[in-house]
Amino acid sequence: MLPVALPDAVREALLAPLVDHHCHGVRRDDLGRAQFELLISESRLPAPPGTTHFDTPLGAGIRRWCAPVLDLEPHVAPAVYLARREELGAAEVNRRLLRAAGIVAFLVDTGLEAPDLLTAAEMGRHGGAAAAEIVRLEQVEQDIAETADVAVDYMDSLAEELVARAVRAVGLKSVIAYRCGLDFDPSRPSRGSVIAAANRRLSDPKEPLTDPILLRHLLWTAVDVARDRGLPIQFHTGYGGADLDLSRADPAQMTGFIRALQPLGVPVVLLHCYPYHRQAAYLSGVFPHVHVDVGLALTHTAAGSARVLDELLELVPFHKQLFSSDCYGLAETCHIGALYFRRGLAEVLASRIGSGEWTAADAARVAHMIGSGNARRVYRL
Numbered sequence: 001m002l003p004v005a006l007p008d009a010v011r012e013a014l015l016a017p018l019v020d021h022h023c024h025g026v027r028r029d030d031l032g033r034a035q036f037e038l039l040i041s042e043s044r045l046p047a048p049p050g051t052t053h054f055d056t057p058l059g060a061g062i063r064r065w066c067a068p069v070l071d072l073e074p075h076v077a078p079a080v081y082l083a084r085r086e087e088l089g090a091a092e093v094n095r096r097l098l099r100a101a102g103i104v105a106f107l108v109d110t111g112l113e114a115p116d117l118l119t120a121a122e123m124g125r126h127g128g129a130a131a132a133e134i135v136r137l138e139q140v141e142q143d144i145a146e147t148a149d150v151a152v153d154y155m156d157s158l159a160e161e162l163v164a165r166a167v168r169a170v171g172l173k174s175v176i177a178y179r180c181g182l183d184f185d186p187s188r189p190s191r192g193s194v195i196a197a198a199n200r201r202l203s204d205p206k207e208p209l210t211d212p213i214l215l216r217h218l219l220w221t222a223v224d225v226a227r228d229r230g231l232p233i234q235f236h237t238g239y240g241g242a243d244l245d246l247s248r249a250d251p252a253q254m255t256g257f258i259r260a261l262q263p264l265g266v267p268v269v270l271l272h273c274y275p276y277h278r279q280a281a282y283l284s285g286v287f288p289h290v291h292v293d294v295g296l297a298l299t300h301t302a303a304g305s306a307r308v309l310d311e312l313l314e315l316v317p318f319h320k321q322l323f324s325s326d327c328y329g330l331a332e333t334c335h336i337g338a339l340y341f342r343r344g345l346a347e348v349l350a351s352r353i354g355s356g357e358w359t360a361a362d363a364a365r366v367a368h369m370i371g372s373g374n375a376r377r378v379y380r381l
């Protein structure tokens with residue numbers, strides 16, 4: 001599975017079980033080709049007529065590396081792969097691919113929870129791993145907006161619900177990058193401005209929240225909870241779906257907010273980051289509470305993932321980088337995320353050892369830190 005020869009200690013460190021600090025549930029039902037293809041592209045739209053999402057780095061990676069897990073030859077045609085998937089059934093496919101990923105704990109973002117996705121506990125059971133919950137802030141806000149009657153109720157209920165949800169969670173997550181961009185005003189909004197914005201919100205509560213004042217209020221309420229409970233806050237940054245303005249998802253744009261959090265000691269975890277992973281590496285180097293992950297980018301760059309990891313490791317402190325698969329919908333994305341993390345990191349470490357920059361012992365230690373040790377420390381697992 002590793003593309004280069006490495007000293008035994010480094011090999012063992014790379015193949016050791018991973019803590020997947022950011023992932024979502026995978027589908028429990030059998031999927032037709034159209035549904036499957038939607039889930040291997042972040043666009044979540046069909047490929048143009050006459051083309052297929054299998055003709056992408058991720059699609060090629062699935063044919064190469066997931067086919068053998070389903071007892072097929074590597075590189076089989078998409079139709080053969082999908083026929084075998086159907087023959088085995090979703091439960092068996094999920095069990096095989098989640099276990100092949102070699103993950104010891106899944107930290108599941110439950111914000112996208114739906115009946116056809118495995119729950120956090122089920123991800124653990126199917127994958128032979130532990131599982132814990134990351135609470136998505138905007139989902140909690142949506143629930144409160146749909147039930148609160150007046151602005152003061154909205155504010156009180158939001159704070160109470162975040163406290164209640166945090167009791168069972170190991171972290172919080174914000175998708176403010178999708179809702180208003182990361183170039184938001186970093187200050188805590190005034191109570192008067194929040195009440196006025198909440199009154200507008202309650203007149204149209206079904207829509208996803210995009211008001212920057214309420215998004216900042218949500219974030220600062222979450223900061224209070226995170227500080228009390230010692231929880232990190234994850235942020236979506238960089239690479240994402242078609243409803244994201246990528247240029248407003250550069251994590252350097254939230255430097256003011258990161259600076260404001262530093263004296264509070266609330267850890268910030270920057271997810272995905274690509275193509276701004278160099279900015280993220282810089283932020284994690286200069287701010288003690290900032291951590292970085294290029295999950296999702298490794299899944300989608302697939303055979304090119306070593307270059308992304310190499311660029312991140314130009315600057316990132318080794319105690320600041322975390323692993324995630326960011327799997328969603330398909331167990332294939334879990335296996336592929338873990339596989340290209342291990343393969344990419346193997347190449348980077350081999351080059352450091354080969355040039356005499358690092359010892360094998362250092363390379364093994366760094367692989368353990370990034371694969372699981374840093375996540376155990378940040379999330380207090």
Ligand SMILES: [Zn+2]
Nearest residue numbers: 022023024326
């Ligand atoms: Zn995600």
